[in-house]
Amino acid sequence: MKNLSKVLSGRIDFHTHSLLSDGELLPVEILRRAEVLNYEAIAITDHVDQSNLESVALKLVRFAEEMEKNSFKVRFYPGVELTHIPPETIPRMAVKAKKxxxxxxxxxxxxxxxxxxxNTNHVAVECGEVDILAHPGLISLEDCETAKNNNVYLELSARxxxxxxxxxxxxxxxxxGANLLVNTDLHSPEDFISQxxxxxxxLASGLNEEQALNVVxxxxxxxxxxLG
Ligand SMILES: [Zn+2]
Ligand SMILES: [Zn+2]
Known part of the structure; x- marks a missing residue:
């Protein structure tokens, strides 16, 4: 494709980790590095289970409120990644996170x-409160169809x-026709990618140029x- 730089705009990444879970960077450094790389928006989605959902969520939500008062050019979205939790607990943990x-x-x-x-993939795509199913491995066609119907985005991972x-x-x-995204799942400064x-x-996932453009x-x- 010619003139790629003309058709590509700023990055938006919905899947990153700070040192509130197993990432290397403070949330504010993720934000600053994203700003320097001309990102439009970034979500920090630290790993949570039943032991730390409340503490991580409270910290990221408070951080988001503080950063709104500052002059960062990149929009910040507080997020969580429900990680290795029993699948049957996904719906109530997702609802709790949003609350x-x-x-x-x-x-x-x-x-x-x-x-x-x-069954993690299956429960996730059935849950209306889940926004993204990350790295879904050998996801079934039926679960992709459910993801489409429930507006759950499926991830192509750069990790x-x-x-x-x-x-x-x-x-x-x-x-x-399920919606795809490309996310980094970044844990370190070197994991940032360009648009x-x-x-x-x-493209490397098998999409043609038009499909790849839609996805990014x-x-x-x-x-x-x-998300509003
Ligand atoms: Zn993950
Ligand atoms: Zn992750």
Whole structure:
């Protein structure tokens, strides 16, 4: 594609980790680095389970309120990633997160590289409070269809390991018209990517140029609208 720089705009990443879970950076450094890289918006979605949902959510929501008073050019969204929790607890944990002021609820999906409990993908896409199913591994066609119907976004991951199933996720999502996103799942400063690299991740997942552009340009903006 010619003139890529003309058709690509600022990055929007809905899946990152700060040192409130297992990331290396303070939330404010993630925000500052995103700003310097001309990101439009970024969510910090730290890992949570039943032991730390409240404390992480309260910290990120308070941080978001504080940052609103400052002059950051990048919009910040407080989020959580429900990680390795028993699948049957996903709906009530998602509802609880939203009640605490969390805007982006990600579920840590059935990646090939971790022993995530079976049925996690299925429960996540059935839950209206879940915004993104991350790295869903060998997700079934039926679950992709449910994701589409419930407006749950499916993730193509730029992260090593999780990215192994990107081709499968893209193939099944396209078959049923489910919405895809490219997220970094960043934990370290070197995990930031450009919008051009995100576009290449989408292409490498088997999408054509038009589909890849939709995934990195239109879909994140559609999700921002949904989040309000
Ligand atoms: Zn994850
Ligand atoms: Zn993650």
């Amino acid at each position: 605490l002021g969390i805007l982006v609820v990600v579920v840590h999906g059935e990646t090939l590289v971790e022993p995530v409990k079976p 090593k390991g999780h990215c192994l199933a990107n081709g499968h996720v893209a193939k099944n999502a396209l078959k049923v 051009e690299f995100a576009f290449k991740v989408a 340009e239109k879909n994140p903006r559609r999700l921002l609208k949904k």
